[in-house]
Amino acid sequence: MQSSSAEERLARYMARFASAGAFAYLVLLTPQIAAQFDRLQPWYTALFACSIFGPALSLSVASFRWSMRSIRAIVTALAVAYLAGQVLWLFAFEGPELGLTESAWIAVFPGLVSVTTAIAWSNKAIFTYLVFVASFGQVVNYYSRVDHGNVPLFSDIVFGVMFCGIFTITVTLVVRTGRLLDTTRTAAEYQAATAAASAARSVERERFDALIHDDVMSTLLAASRAGNSPALTVQSATALTRLDRLRSGIASTEPVGHGSFLAYLRSALTEVDDQVVMDTDTAEAPSGSTLPMDAVRALSASATEALRNSVRHAGEDVERAVRVRIDIASVRVDVRDDGCGSDPRSVAPHRLGLAVSIEGRMRQLPGGSADIVSGSGRGTTVTLTYRHPVQAK
Numbered sequence: 001m002q003s004s005s006a007e008e009r010l011a012r013y014m015a016r017f018a019s020a021g022a023f024a025y026l027v028l029l030t031p032q033i034a035a036q037f038d039r040l041q042p043w044y045t046a047l048f049a050c051s052i053f054g055p056a057l058s059l060s061v062a063s064f065r066w067s068m069r070s071i072r073a074i075v076t077a078l079a080v081a082y083l084a085g086q087v088l089w090l091f092a093f094e095g096p097e098l099g100l101t102e103s104a105w106i107a108v109f110p111g112l113v114s115v116t117t118a119i120a121w122s123n124k125a126i127f128t129y130l131v132f133v134a135s136f137g138q139v140v141n142y143y144s145r146v147d148h149g150n151v152p153l154f155s156d157i158v159f160g161v162m163f164c165g166i167f168t169i170t171v172t173l174v175v176r177t178g179r180l181l182d183t184t185r186t187a188a189e190y191q192a193a194t195a196a197a198s199a200a201r202s203v204e205r206e207r208f209d210a211l212i213h214d215d216v217m218s219t220l221l222a223a224s225r226a227g228n229s230p231a232l233t234v235q236s237a238t239a240l241t242r243l244d245r246l247r248s249g250i251a252s253t254e255p256v257g258h259g260s261f262l263a264y265l266r267s268a269l270t271e272v273d274d275q276v277v278m279d280t281d282t283a284e285a286p287s288g289s290t291l292p293m294d295a296v297r298a299l300s301a302s303a304t305e306a307l308r309n310s311v312r313h314a315g316e317d318v319e320r321a322v323r324v325r326i327d328i329a330s331v332r333v334d335v336r337d338d339g340c341g342s343d344p345r346s347v348a349p350h351r352l353g354l355a356v357s358i359e360g361r362m363r364q365l366p367g368g369s370a371d372i373v374s375g376s377g378r379g380t381t382v383t384l385t386y387r388h389p390v391q392a393k
Helices: 006-035 042-065 068-092 110-120 123-144 153-226 230-248 258-272 293-313 353-364
Strands: 277-281 320-326 330-337 368-374 380-387
Touching (some): 006 042, 006 110, 006 153, 042 068, 068 110, 068 123, 123 153, 258 277, 258 293, 293 320, 293 330, 293 353, 293 368, 293 380, 353 380
Parallel strands (some): 277 320
Antiparallel strands (some): 320 330, 330 380
C-alpha cells in the first residue's frame, strides 16, 4: 500500500520497527515465560502471550497492506491486552515468589508497547499510558518478589518511566515530524498554486492589453484617419471576433456554455501541440447549461499542463489524444499518451510540478479532482473531473 503522506509513511516504518522489536523480545523472553509458567494460573500465559505478541507481530504485515485505521485498531488492541496482562498478573500469580534479580515477564517490555501507541494515539494518551504501564510493571515486580522491603519501588518506577520515555519520545517526534512535513508541503503547494493562478491572471491581462493595442486601437485609429472602407470593415470584424473569443473564454467571470468552454480548451491545447486530437462527447449535456469560470480555468489550465508535460517527457513519436465528456452532472477531461510513462512512486515528494499545476489546481476547485495514472512503458493518462458542488456531495 502506497502511503498518502509523510506522517503515514513514517508511522508505517515505526510499526515495522516495533514489530521487529516484539519478535526480538519474544525470542529472548521465551525461556523466561516458560520458567514462570508454573507460577501462574494455567490460563494466563497462553492468553496473554498470544494476545500481546500476536498483534505486535502482525504490525509488520499490516504496515505494508492495511489501512492506517486498521493499524490503529491493532495498536489499541495490543495496548489494552498488555495493560490487562499487567493487572491480571496480580490475580494469576500463585508463587513461589521471584528472586530479587528476577522480573515478571509481563513487566519487561512496557517501552515496546508504549512505542507502538506513538504510531496512533495523541500525545496526552501516549504519555499517560507510558507512565501507567511503566509504573505498574514495577508494582508487578514488587508484588512478585521474595522480599518487598529490599526493593526500592519508587526509584524503580522513576527509572522505568524515564527509560521507556526515551524511546517513546523518539518515535513520537519522528511521526510528528512527518505531520509537520505534510503541513509544510501543503502550504507550499497552496502558495505555488496561488502564484500560478496569479501568473495566469497576468497572462490574461497581457493578452487583453495586446488585443486592445493591436486590434481595437489600430481599428479606431484607421477609422479616424481614413473613414469606413472594406478593409476597415474586415479589420473591425476580426477585432470583434477576437474580443468575443477572449470574453467568452478565460477572461470572463461569467458562466459560459459548453461550446465556449470547448472552444477555449481547444485553443489552449493547440498552443501546446497543434497536432493533438480532441474528441468531445456532449450527447448527455443538457441544453443551455453552463460552467462557472473557475471550472473553465482549472480544467483548461490543468489539461494544458498535462499535455505540456507529455510533450516534454513522453518521448518521440508519441500519439496524444484528449477526450472531453460533458453530461448532466459532470465534466471529464482525459489527456492520454502512449509514451514512455513513469512510475508515480519514483517522483520525489518535494517535487511540486504535477502536484501544483494539476492536482493542486484541481483540488482547489470545489468539486474538482485529478487522477494521474502512469507506468513505465505504458504511457500516461491524466483524468480531470469537475462535478458541480451540489452534485459532488
